[in-house]
Amino acid sequence: MPPEYAGRGHFSMKSDVFSYGVIVLEIVSGKKNTKFSDPEYYHNLLGYAWRLWSEERALELLDESLGQQCTPSEVIRCVQVGLLCVQQRPEDRPDISSVVLMLNGEKLLPKPNVPGFYIENNVKPELDSSSTNHNLFSTNELSITELVAR
Template identity: 65%
Template sequence: MVGTYGYMPPEYAVHGHYSIKSDVFSFGVLVLEIISGKKNKGFSDPEHSLNLLGHAWRLWTENRPLELLDRHLLETCNSSEVFRCIHVGLLCVQQKPPDRPDMSSVILMLNGEKLLPQPKMPGFYTGRGLPEAISSNQMSVTTFVAR
């Protein structure tokens, strides 16, 4: 697997593990980028020092998800469709692969044919409340000693 920074799922970037849900994570990032008009790589919310996923999550938890929308799309979009896309995008970028939907479910969700569960905090969320598994900087050191 060759990944691009900003689109790689946490399980691959941190542990080198690829899962069947790895592409779902990348798709979710793309959905949030399209809606916001901003790239995940290099985005930083100046007010809260969050990446794009963290920014989208903060707006979601504050019941203001439509503020993620690119201002150029405000007049031409259907707000309920945008809300659904943000919801699905956040479901796709969940920290743990089992929490992410598979792509066939994503299609049904985007078409309004499937109920949407509440998303959990996304992978690579860089705000307060970062899961311990990602926030801890643990390192192991191996020392070689000659006999």
Template identity: 60%
Template sequence: MATSKIGKKKTWSCQYPARRKFLDWSKRTHFIDGIARGLLYLHQDSRLSIVHRDIKASNILLDKELNPKISDFGLARMFGGDQTEANTKRVVGTYGYMSPEYALDGHFSVKSDVFSFGVLVLEIVSGKKNRGFCHPDYNQNLLGHAWMLWFNGIPLELIDECFADSCTPSEALRFIHVALLCVQQRPEDRPDMSSVVLMLRSENPLPRPKQPGFFMGSNPSEKDTSSNKNQSCSAN
């Protein structure tokens, strides 16, 4: 079955008016729901719990019905029995999607994938990529920008202007809220994917998110230069 990558720039950039209309709000919410259910299956419903370790836009494929499929399991780690987390001396993955505890200490768990999912949701909602985005006023990446908007009470300004008039504000607000819960600094503060799936479509009140794991005022090129001395990352 033919597939395409959700992460290709031409897929959801506002520079392509035809695709802007094609990938409307309902399709993007379908992507978010499908990716969440896919991660839930890997973490909880498969025979062995699987941590993907490289959830990012370019590793989400779309079939001909535009159903999202998680791909590239080259870095995946299977856990058996009661094992749910591990440490590694060789950090691999993609900057911009890696959780702080994995990028800095090599510690990964299902909560590492939750963090990556949160980044991906913010990218889908905003139409911007976390890596390379830098707000001109306060020099933050996409996670920092989303947090500042949330903190200032204007989170809906994060929404991609391509469909700002067609999306459901309450639904968009909930997706942003859930994403911020997923990218919190401490892994124990993040929800698991079963909770995420429920929160995405529930109308129940959500807990207040804490500050996300991001580097304030960081320069992506400088961060890559220093990190690549002892680490390896896949191309995005």
């Protein structure tokens, strides 16, 4: 689901491109976006792909079962195209005809920006919490307002 629909209930001309980008990243990784959680940074699949891309480790996204069958440059191209398709703003996403040319290697690939639904999160679970006591989550508080007639 593209960010413009999730946030405002509006579809754009490039909503389908966002969905296509999610599918590309799911195929490359062999993981479903809805069921994936990055154990280190708590990202979804899009955030995990972005983190690997920005750290120049995009090949680590590749599903292990596809490892020897794929050309590294093609994997990187697919990850880059997938990230270009899942940009936050619809105007930053390519149109689908450009996506086809990009996947075929017939068009230069621009650098992707941060994908939709990405939240910068530097929280890492502490392996040894005996020296410090960090709470990763806040305690929810509840207040109840009761309306009483006069």
